[in-house]
Amino acid sequence: MILADKIALLRRQQGWSQEELANQLDVSRQAVSKWESGASIPDLDKILKLSGLFNVTTDYLLKDELEQPDARPGASVEMPEESHRRSVTLDEANAYLDTVQAVRKKLAAGVGLCILSPIALLLLGAWADGTASEDRMAGLGVVILLVVVALGLLLILPAAFRLEKFEYLEKEELDLAYGVAGIMERKRQEFESAYRRSITLGAVLCVLAVVPPMLAAAFQLADFWVIAAVSLLLVIVAGAVQLFINAGMVQGSFDKLLQTGDYSLHEKWTNRRVGWFAGAYWCLVTAVYLAVSFWNNNWEKSWIIWAVAGLVFAAISFALRAWVEWKNN
Known part of the structure; x- marks a missing residue:
């Protein structure tokens, strides 16, 4: 039980309204309301007054894991040990x-635009294939691709820069101020159902994304319609990515603050040693994808590079992390 819930419970047990408790603490009713909703945390002197008013220890108020009050009025506050x-x-x-x-949402939209960027090139190339305007359409498609990627970067980079000042959350060991962990945990629990829905829907879309190309191949449609099916695949994948990023960033923010999941202390230690790999790997994959696609002018098939690269990335990442952990032990 977090501090906010304990204050509300103890107040109700005394039969006091928020205003009555506020008068005894010489604060506003709005302040008590914010404490009980988890929007803010009482100052230390107010914690001491709450301890005396409710006849409970400060340990009970401040430690979320303590569910039952230990009635020892006037208990002193234990000063935390010095921490690095x-x-x-x-x-x-x-x-x-x-x-x-x-x-x-801006990050998700930017990534989505990058995924959608080849569509114009694919469709224009397929439409003009074998005609006198083939080269002109290919050039136009490349221009559109670059413009869409640039628009995506205009969304991604400013958003990434705003998050830069919080990078310490995923790298350093954190010591949350009293009451913060409980508030963050409650917010994460409130978001959990929305997170599961988004991830489930995103996974379903990823599975459905391969249906259009498979149908086009099964019915042996003309090349243009095969390319259209691949374009539809990219649209569906872009939609799935919106769900993954929007939900994943919020869930990740709670994991970073609470140091759980991919941001536990153990994972942070490992990531500090292997974190360079993801950036280097995907930069290399992007370079290979563009080089192969431009060289062969076969964009309708070169997208498979991303699928293969994803599987290879998972395998190498797992092996690299296992090696780092084995070496440390």
């Missing part, structure tokens, strides 16, 4: 969550 971890206040945590909420 980076302290994170509620204001910092909320500022990070607000930033994630502000940029996640």
Whole structure:
């Protein structure tokens, strides 16, 4: 039970309204309301007053794992031991969550545009295939591809820059201020159902994305319709990516603050040693994809590079992480 829930429970047990509790603490009713909703945390002197008013220990109020109060009035606050971890206040945590909420849709849209960027080139190339305007259409398609990628970067880069100042959350060991962990955990639980829906729907879309090309191949449609089917695949994948990024960034923000999942202390240690690999790998894959596609002018088939690259990335990442951990042990 987190601090917010404990204050509300203890107040109701005393039969007090929020205003009555506020009068005894010499604060506004709005302040008590914010404490109980988890929007803010009482100052230390107010924690001491709450301890005395409710006849419970400060340990009970501040430690989420304590579910039952130990009635020892006037209990002293234990000073935390000096820690080398980076302290994170509620204001910092909320500022990070607000930033994630502000940029996640832009990041998702930017990535989506990059995925959609080859569609014009594919369709124009297929439409003009074998005609006198084939080269002109191919050139136009490349121009559109570059413009769409540039638009995607205009969305991705500013959003990434806004998140840069919070990079320490995924690299350093954190020490959340009192009450922050409980508030973050409750927010994560409230978001959990939306996260599961988004990930499930995104996975379903990824499976359905391969249906149009398979149908085009099964019915032996003309080349133009095969390319159209591949373009539809990209559209569906782009939609799935929107779901993955929007939900994943919010879930990831809670994992970073609470140091769970991919951002546990153990994972942070490992990531500091292998984190370089993902960036280098995907830059190389992008270069190979563009080189092969431009060289062969076979964009309708070269997209398979991404599927193969994804499988290879998973295998190499797993092996690299296992090797780093084995070496450390």
